[in-house]
Amino acid sequence: MSSSPHDYWTGRCYLSATSPDARRWAEDADEAVTVVVVLAESEDAMRELLLQRLQEEGLELRRLEAVRTLLQRFRKEGMSQTLLDLADTTSPRSPVALGEMLPILLTPVAPTGELSPPAPPVHYDDIAWPGLFTPTSAPLWAVIDGVNCRDVMERLGSAEVQSACLYATTDSATRAIAPWLVRLEPDSEIRQWLESLPQDQHWGILLQSHATLKQLRSHLRKFTLLWTPANDQAPVYFRFYDPRVALDMAQALEQWKLAAFMAPLEALIVGLSPLVNVPDAANLSDPPHFAATPQEVQGRLLRLTLNESGTERDRDTLSPGRSFAIDQPEFARFGSLQKTRAQRKLARELTEPYSMTPLEEILAAVEAADSLGQRYGMTSGKQVATLVKCVLEFGQDFLHDYQDAKGILNHPSKLPWQKRKLIEEWIPRGRIRRDFLKQQAQTRVIHGAWIESP
Known part of the structure; x- marks a missing residue:
């Protein structure tokens, strides 16, 4: 400056x-x-x-x-x-x-008068890769995330495919982590490569569309930036090409905005993984559990299409332009879905060190720790994980039984990262006290039984 x-x-x-x-x-x-x-x-x-x-x-x-x-x-x-x-x-x-x-660009005015309840805007169906290449299917495209798939530029550089970067930059470092739009043919090496990638890598999404490469790129670029209520000064990057975000988007956006996004698309397809928020409306017979192994869901895709009766008017008339924005209710829905994913991810990571603890108990501990974190300003992933350990090992009411831990969290001059460090140092002492109290309780039971025996 x-x-x-x-x-x-x-x-x-x-x-x-x-x-x-x-x-x-x-x-x-x-x-x-x-x-x-x-x-x-x-x-x-x-x-x-x-x-x-x-x-x-x-x-x-x-x-x-x-x-x-x-x-x-x-x-x-x-x-x-x-x-x-x-x-x-x-x-x-x-x-x-x-x-x-x-x-x-102008946004639509909501119709007035009594309306019958609208049909659900999105239809979901479970599908596999071969089902995307039927004689009546629209051409298949992929949007590959350069952040989660670091060798995308190298792969595309050696393949004869239609492709384009969604960012306008010429900087090679930025293009390497940018989203890339690619046309997929049934027998292409790129298609085979994408199908072989682990779906929990969240490498990108698939689209079915009759639009041209130029038309699709122009349309999708409108959604790479997003205005949110959290910041009225500048938009943020919107990673709709991450399958986790894509499924959240289908549940968080107002119906007309989702229709605007889907305007040139016949369908949007995401690879299922343990950490995507599959909506209840999908009605899958075997929805993936967040504790499932990646191998259990590999090859399973979820296809999203719009119900034409509820969205045809919007798809024909709406285009949000480059000023794509979400309002406070949509922002809150995105936040709630992201919070659910973060809690499930943490619970999944804790299944190994706490393998003897039931999964439902681990998830309940994560939710309790998240509430504690909000109360004491400890909201980062590492800080919540430390609180989860406390809940799992000392109970949800551990602050009532362990006043020294409560004193750390209530310390007025300690920052959240300092509180986490002190709590981590306290945990071994807490275990000693827990085991001592447990032993005392057992001794009292045995002593009482000895006194009362005939």
Whole structure:
């Protein structure tokens, strides 16, 4: 960043173009939204510099929201790499940095009047790979996650397939971890390779669509960024191509938004694994349990299609554009589903060290520890795992019986990571006390029986 004594100011801008040539966004929309970072000595100076820059670009400022310094923003909401990158591009000679401009497209108005209960928006069916290549099936595509499948670029580079990166960047390091859209033929090496990958690797998703590569890429790119209620300054990356997220999406999104995502798709297919949230609406005869082995579900796919009666109108008329956003109820549903997956993952990891403990008891301990973590600010995975050990070994009411442990969690000057460290150091002492109390209880029982015997 610059060493100027001026502050970095940020805000969220709603813009319109004064002419079609000035439009810096792809879709045919009148307005767009972006974040801005301005190097300025005051908020008034920031607004003046921003208006000057927009005028030079042929853009008009319709509204400016959430104006504050970067420091104020970071203190309240945490660091943002997007804003840091924008700040790095500013200088006293070029004080204004504009982020990516995302078009604002109109959202539908909910119909009024009495309506009959809608049909479930999604139909699920259990399927295997051979069932995806019937004579009447739409062409099959894959979106491969470069994060969970690190050799995707190498594989695609040596294969003769239609493929495209969903990110526009030319940086090789970023492309290596980006999502890749690939056309799959029944006898292709890429198809055979993907089928052989462990499904708990969560390498990506499958799509059935008659759209072209260019059309699909253009459509899917609209969903790689997501605005959430947690941050009104910048969107986050939306990993819809992770099968765990894809299934959560089908349960969390409003029906019309899911229809917008599925607009060019005949079906979305995910590989089942122990850690995906299979909805009850799927009605699978043998849904995978979170404690199942990967081998038990390998080769099983779950296909999602839209019920046409409930979504056909939306699919024909809606497109959320690059300004894809979720509201607070959707955000809460995503959070609840993610929490369920995190709890099951932790319970699964604890089945080995606590192999003699029933699985249901382990899961109950995880849920109890999660509540404790919320109460005492210990919410990271490692912190909750430490609390789970306490619940499993000393009981759900261990803070009542072990006041020294309660004192650690209530310590006013200790940070959560320090509390975890102290609790880990306390656990061996807690075991000694537990065993001593247990031995005392047994002695009292034996002594009482000896006194009362004839």
